[in-house]
Amino acid sequence: MNNHRNSNSRRDFLKTVGAVAAASSLSAGAADAPKDGAQTKPEVAPVKPKPPKPGDGLSIGLVGCGGQGTGDATNADRLGAKIVAVCDVDESHLAAAKKRWPGTETYSHFLDLVQQKNLDAIIYGTPDHWHTFVSIAAMRAGKDVYCEKPLTLTIDEGKHLVKVQRETNRVLQTGTQQRSTTGFRMAAELVRNNVLGKLKEVSVWVPAGLREGPFKVSEVPKEFDYDTWLGQTPAVPYIKERTHLKFRYWWNYSAGTITDWGAHHNDIVLWAPGKDRSGPISAEGKVLVEPIPGGFTVPSEYEIEWTYDTGLKHTCKTTTASSWSGQTVDPKGQLHGIKFVGENGWIWVTRGTLTASDRELLKTKLPDDKRLYFSNDHMGNFLECVKSRKAPICEAEIGHRSATLCHLGAISVRLGRKINWDPEKEEMVGDKEATGWMSREMRKPWDYTAVM
Numbered sequence: 001m002n003n004h005r006n007s008n009s010r011r012d013f014l015k016t017v018g019a020v021a022a023a024s025s026l027s028a029g030a031a032d033a034p035k036d037g038a039q040t041k042p043e044v045a046p047v048k049p050k051p052p053k054p055g056d057g058l059s060i061g062l063v064g065c066g067g068q069g070t071g072d073a074t075n076a077d078r079l080g081a082k083i084v085a086v087c088d089v090d091e092s093h094l095a096a097a098k099k100r101w102p103g104t105e106t107y108s109h110f111l112d113l114v115q116q117k118n119l120d121a122i123i124y125g126t127p128d129h130w131h132t133f134v135s136i137a138a139m140r141a142g143k144d145v146y147c148e149k150p151l152t153l154t155i156d157e158g159k160h161l162v163k164v165q166r167e168t169n170r171v172l173q174t175g176t177q178q179r180s181t182t183g184f185r186m187a188a189e190l191v192r193n194n195v196l197g198k199l200k201e202v203s204v205w206v207p208a209g210l211r212e213g214p215f216k217v218s219e220v221p222k223e224f225d226y227d228t229w230l231g232q233t234p235a236v237p238y239i240k241e242r243t244h245l246k247f248r249y250w251w252n253y254s255a256g257t258i259t260d261w262g263a264h265h266n267d268i269v270l271w272a273p274g275k276d277r278s279g280p281i282s283a284e285g286k287v288l289v290e291p292i293p294g295g296f297t298v299p300s301e302y303e304i305e306w307t308y309d310t311g312l313k314h315t316c317k318t319t320t321a322s323s324w325s326g327q328t329v330d331p332k333g334q335l336h337g338i339k340f341v342g343e344n345g346w347i348w349v350t351r352g353t354l355t356a357s358d359r360e361l362l363k364t365k366l367p368d369d370k371r372l373y374f375s376n377d378h379m380g381n382f383l384e385c386v387k388s389r390k391a392p393i394c395e396a397e398i399g400h401r402s403a404t405l406c407h408l409g410a411i412s413v414r415l416g417r418k419i420n421w422d423p424e425k426e427e428m429v430g431d432k433e434a435t436g437w438m439s440r441e442m443r444k445p446w447d448y449t450a451v452m
């Protein structure tokens, strides 16, 4: 879903192209100028130095060279970083990455890549069931890490990951890039500063997932290390639709659009009222459309309601008016996005749109000390922080809390009932069955000891 990338990237790229073009035309002008005689001292027009980029001088390794990983690495490359190592369990994806970045070292195992000496940071775009292992291995090897969302597969993984980040003091950015765009930041700042008055409810709509199947078992392609792809998850026969891109619609590897789009929009909901180092006190989920037997296992349509200690209700419902990748299917239907409703009106925000019940609300001037963390380029913010050693806009604790919110929703959808949560202790309240879902059995040889 590389079409989700923020437009700042494109603008910065165009600016850079413009700057380079301007610099080249100055040089060309200087070469053509002194044609009027030997006595004329040739004038050399000064060549404008290129503006420094946040990634200048940084060397990056990419783990998981599929759609998003390649997109993230391309972003880092655009910002001046050098991609010097790539890793994938599918040789065809590895070959494509090698072609994209000639001269890089190639690896079929991330545990080898993270040991490469000249790496400053790792970017990864593996499926969700690998996120925690890659993050922890990278941080233990002394590397900073740009992690795709959702930060983890389970709540328990998140607790381990945050602990290691604190112990190693590595820079960790979660790939929830909506935080680094103007519309979402403005919406969050206005809500945080009570421009809507007391916040009464927040409604999130996310695209419905795919409902497909039944699928056929087939031969594993010879270039694909399927067993390593499965990693910690149960050994099951190969089905093409289980793996690349569509892994997100299987409970074993992800949680459908709850943790896909949900990790973006619900992250903003936690940010706005300042609950992004805490969380809700309950979650209640319901399946709206059952999956097809033998097909994807995560229901394509569902609804969830979280409650906070302030009394705030936060719902997340699927919509079919937006496609699974976020494109508009029915312009008259309910598109994906977030609606904040307070005593004084509402604010609606989605990618590229920010509106309100009264446009004057959006013009409210906020004092500088009431503004939120500013970043207008998510990858740029990460690369700057690698150099400055400051915390990025979506550091480990925040990425973990956003993922936890989504995991609580997914657990309540699976159980089909309400679960109660203690955000301070990070424990389920009086619920053994729900507690059991905070972690998952890991298939050997994969458990935390492999990377801790």
Ligand SMILES: NC(=O)c1ccc[n+]([C@@H]2O[C@H](COP(=O)([O-])OP(=O)(O)OC[C@H]3O[C@@H](n4cnc5c(N)ncnc54)[C@H](O)[C@@H]3O)[C@@H](O)[C@H]2O)c1
Pocket (backbone or CB within 6 Å): 001, 002, 004, 005, 063, 064, 065, 066, 067, 068, 069, 087, 088, 089, 090, 093, 108, 109, 110, 125, 126, 127, 128, 130, 148, 149, 150, 175, 176, 177, 228, 229, 231, 243, 244, 245, 246, 260
């Ligand atoms: N931030 C965003 O907007 C955004 C958008 C799309 C996807 N994502 C996230 O990015 C991640 C990847 O999604 P995708 O759609 O690019 O998936 P994908 O299937 O296209 O790519 C995943 C890649 O990881 C490789 N891989 C799997 N296990 C590996 C391992 N152990 N070591 C090395 N490589 C391994 C696969 O072979 C594949 O090439 C997901 O977690 C997804 O949620 C984020």
